[in-house]
Amino acid sequence: MYGILKIAYKLLVNDKGKFVALLVGITFAVFLMVMMTSMFAGILTRSSSTILNVGAKVWVMDPAVTTPASSIPMPDYVVDAVRSIKGVKYAVPLYSGGALVKLRSGAYQAVTVIGLDDPSLFGRPELVAGQIKDIYAENAFIVVEDAEFQKLENPKLGTTFEINDHQGVVVGLAKVVSAGLFGIPTLYTTYNRAITYIPSTRFTASYILVEPKSQQDIPYIQRQVQVLGYEALTKDEFIQKISDFYKYKTGLGINVLVMTVISFIVGLSISGQTFYTFILENLEKFGAIKAIGAKGRQLVYMILFQALFTALIGYGLGIGLAALLITIARSRMPDYAAMITFSNIWLAFIMVLVIAGISSYIGIRKVIRIEPFDIFRG
Amino acid sequence: MANLAIKANALVKWFGEGEAKTYAVREASFEAFFGEILYIVGPSGSGKTTLLSMISGILRPNAGTVEVEGRDIWRLSDNEIADFRLNKIGFVFQDYHLFPRLTTVENVAIPLILKRMDWNKALDVAMHFLDIVGLKERAQLPPVKLSGGEQQRVAIARAMASNPDILIFDEPTASLDGDTGKRIVDFVKKNILNEKRCIVIVTHDNRIFEYADRIMNMEDGKITAVVTANDGS
Ligand SMILES: Nc1ncnc2c1ncn2[C@@H]1O[C@H](COP(=O)(O)OP(=O)(O)O)[C@@H](O)[C@H]1O
Ligand SMILES: [Mg+2]
Numbered sequence: 001m002y003g004i005l006k007i008a009y010k011l012l013v014n015d016k017g018k019f020v021a022l023l024v025g026i027t028f029a030v031f032l033m034v035m036m037t038s039m040f041a042g043i044l045t046r047s048s049s050t051i052l053n054v055g056a057k058v059w060v061m062d063p064a065v066t067t068p069a070s071s072i073p074m075p076d077y078v079v080d081a082v083r084s085i086k087g088v089k090y091a092v093p094l095y096s097g098g099a100l101v102k103l104r105s106g107a108y109q110a111v112t113v114i115g116l117d118d119p120s121l122f123g124r125p126e127l128v129a130g131q132i133k134d135i136y137a138e139n140a141f142i143v144v145e146d147a148e149f150q151k152l153e154n155p156k157l158g159t160t161f162e163i164n165d166h167q168g169v170v171v172g173l174a175k176v177v178s179a180g181l182f183g184i185p186t187l188y189t190t191y192n193r194a195i196t197y198i199p200s201t202r203f204t205a206s207y208i209l210v211e212p213k214s215q216q217d218i219p220y221i222q223r224q225v226q227v228l229g230y231e232a233l234t235k236d237e238f239i240q241k242i243s244d245f246y247k248y249k250t251g252l253g254i255n256v257l258v259m260t261v262i263s264f265i266v267g268l269s270i271s272g273q274t275f276y277t278f279i280l281e282n283l284e285k286f287g288a289i290k291a292i293g294a295k296g297r298q299l300v301y302m303i304l305f306q307a308l309f310t311a312l313i314g315y316g317l318g319i320g321l322a323a324l325l326i327t328i329a330r331s332r333m334p335d336y337a338a339m340i341t342f343s344n345i346w347l348a349f350i351m352v353l354v355i356a357g358i359s360s361y362i363g364i365r366k367v368i369r370i371e372p373f374d375i376f377r378g
Numbered sequence: 379m380a381n382l383a384i385k386a387n388a389l390v391k392w393f394g395e396g397e398a399k400t401y402a403v404r405e406a407s408f409e410a411f412f413g414e415i416l417y418i419v420g421p422s423g424s425g426k427t428t429l430l431s432m433i434s435g436i437l438r439p440n441a442g443t444v445e446v447e448g449r450d451i452w453r454l455s456d457n458e459i460a461d462f463r464l465n466k467i468g469f470v471f472q473d474y475h476l477f478p479r480l481t482t483v484e485n486v487a488i489p490l491i492l493k494r495m496d497w498n499k500a501l502d503v504a505m506h507f508l509d510i511v512g513l514k515e516r517a518q519l520p521p522v523k524l525s526g527g528e529q530q531r532v533a534i535a536r537a538m539a540s541n542p543d544i545l546i547f548d549e550p551t552a553s554l555d556g557d558t559g560k561r562i563v564d565f566v567k568k569n570i571l572n573e574k575r576c577i578v579i580v581t582h583d584n585r586i587f588e589y590a591d592r593i594m595n596m597e598d599g600k601i602t603a604v605v606t607a608n609d610g611s
Contacts, residue, residue: 010480015479292463295461371437372436375475
């Protein structure tokens, strides 16, 4: 068994031109698939960054909300109404909105401001510098230290700035689970400061964050919120809603799907064709091995091995290339969103196996049917 | 008489159907014995390669039987036939059919590897047979780097590697110059033939007739004459 595979390996690898062509086909296909799906995964994750970072179990919002960036303010009474629903342990408002910061250099920078409920500070980030209680100090803001941090000219504790003509001072630096999609820095402050500093409508709560008494209470809460004319979504449902928006409403999903299918087809046709040519060119050799006494089964193993070996090497190269490119891009572009997820890698792996399977099936059919006699009749 | 190695009985092979149906071999019967070199001679297209293929388990006849060492080979299953070819037959193809992407010694080792011999052991044994045909120092080269006569000897070493009882050569000297061809057949007679081996050679080459024990004539798919050589060997 091992010996014939070694022969198969040598027949394959020593045919350098063909082998390289096969690898290029598969590497290319894997690379494209991984790049497309990674970019997609990156965008989806980032688009849900607020939800991941705040970490509330249930989010109440206007039903028309499609992405966290497009929050629609709700009147304050809704907070009280939600609080009175049976099964709600507590409910707090969250402010999320845009503002303009004037930096010390005089430059302006757009930011996202998240206002945390004053008494509970529910959804607070993890600090890497400063203390959370300082958020109650005058004009206090906490800056998220992510890829966008430098756009605020790398502030330190005590750095001051102007935000919508109010004074602001940095009292803490935070780290977050996920960076946002829109490439602007994030500031945290208290809910009340957010709504006073940032001009807003008479409705102010962007979201209401709900902590249910237990997991079983969630369906009831959701129904009651619906009665109020609003929508309550669990964290996962909200993430799903956002991802559905990007997938189905923006065309992003369809495009990625189409590109992934195309790269699969391109990879399949390049590799399938090359492998078929490889088999055809070696048909005489397979015929000779058959004449010498190889069993059909042994020939099948040889071809499967050749297809699988090429597929796996090409897969490794493709993943490696994509990872390399993404790493380089990240170091050059702080906002570069692509991220290789476990499911991307699996998807590419399965596609590569399908490519190998189809290619070897074609090859095996050909080789099993050869009559050694036809080949060496001379 | 010595022991019977091959008994071919009324072998028939045709190709094509209907209008295109042509008979390559028509009711050919003959016997070959251990310890002899049997020649099959005849014009091109007379059915020699077809006949060789049927007796060596490569091509299934349309009618007739082939018994090798008393076994009716065409009643075996596909896997058994493959094993028969691997263990009993050493076939030296007309165009050698060596693998250009393997080294010479790896080429010779193929039958051993098909027999699941350990890779290194197979290379050792192959080396021994390369030594017999005088090509030990060429072992690591690809066959394309060798001359025609050397490639022929590699093909012989490969056919011998699995130690088969029956060796079959299809026009072994066709693409060699006269002297080389003669030396190869001389070598086969002196070093490979023994009481337990049967060698069948197809050839047109009358310069090597002197090495035959019996010469069988074929014409138009039929065996027309069998002559016993009288050189006393
Ligand atoms: N696969 C085939 N299809 C059709 N005709 C064939 C095939 N193989 C052999 N033949 C025919 O059978 C005859 C005998 O061929 P072959 O055994 O190769 O003769 P030889 O080896 O004596 O030159 C020839 O007429 C050849 O054309
Ligand atoms: Mg012939």
